Amino acid sequence: MINFCTLFDSNYLTRGLALYRSLERVSPAFHLYVVTFDDQSFEYLSSLRLESLTPISLKEFEDQELLKVKPTRSVAEYCWTCTPSIILYCIQKYHLPSCTYVDADMIFYNDPQLLLDEMDGESVLITSHRFTSEYDQTDHGIYCVQFMFFKNDRDGLTVLNWWRQKCIEWCYARLEDGKFGDQKYLDDWPIRFKGVHVLEQPGGGVAPWNVQQYEFHYEEKVLKLRYQKAGASFPVVFFHFHGMKIYTDNAFACTGTLYDLDETVKEIFYFPYAEELSKIASTIPETYVKIKKQGAKDHSPSRKKLLLSYLRERLVLMWLGKSGPFNRNNFNFKRHYHIHHFSKK
Incomplete structure (x- = not known):
């Protein structure tokens, strides 16, 4: 036990x-x-x-x-x-x-x-x-x-x-x-x-702050990870959905814009999680939830607002010496734009 x-x-x-x-x-x-x-x-x-x-x-x-x-x-x-x-x-x-x-x-x-x-x-x-x-x-x-x-x-x-x-x-x-x-x-x-x-x-x-280091796959229906630079595989025991935010317009953010997430990570972890949250929310009477279901208070931000938020965070990291120079040619904002809707997968 x-x-x-x-x-x-x-x-x-x-x-x-x-x-x-x-x-x-x-x-x-x-x-x-x-x-x-x-x-x-x-x-x-x-x-x-x-x-x-x-x-x-x-x-x-x-x-x-x-x-x-x-x-x-x-x-x-x-x-x-x-x-x-x-x-x-x-x-x-x-x-x-x-x-x-x-x-x-x-x-x-x-x-x-x-x-x-x-x-x-x-x-x-x-x-x-x-x-x-x-x-x-x-x-x-x-x-x-x-x-x-x-x-x-x-x-x-x-x-x-x-x-x-x-x-x-x-x-x-x-x-x-x-x-x-x-x-x-x-x-x-x-x-x-x-x-x-x-x-x-x-x-x-x-978690979103370390998921970039791993590749994910299934072995006999067991979800596993391996480091991208090494061959050993380990079972994924738990995922921490830190920073996930629910919005009032049926949307959610997987996490903050700073974190780079590829589509595979979203397909394996975030989309099934969002779907489960939505199903659970549909069973909870309004009398038991505070403000809005799942704590939603605000409308989802625009793509432009999120891009500006990301650039501000990157500038802070660069100023602190925790990030290299911003390379516009290699930048793909899609990997940092994490707004999705519950009705879509």
């Missing part, structure tokens, strides 16, 4: 349910604990009575230390602040031998046990961003708070309690004194603590 935990509100209901369904498809035995950040999501998940999902209300979860700092954090910053506390809460409340935190905007394609088998008795598992060089943001964190395993033992709880206290003390969306959000704290864990394992398999943590 793998015990997972995550957090989301009604804007992310479709994503959270898609995550759950993906685990149903690939994990023989799992349970997902969800801390719901608004009443609508708690009520709806409770009404579904899903066999392998336990919704937890925000009121039930929050303690005095979290409530004290809540007014000082933005919504996103407070979610980050809560992450280690959610893992600890689930371990203590439900007497779990271990708990794995997952971001709600992920889909599993193969059994996550493949990743946990790597640990060889260690107590904590963390995953690297594995940035493509052009998108290197290791100054914001070497490791990504997306898939993190903690064992309920001395080493695991030592790390988890330390991280919780640090996030309560400081957790903001800015770089300051070697800190950034909840994730920069992870940078020195392999040195600072005993029992920390850094995931080696590249199939755990495929």
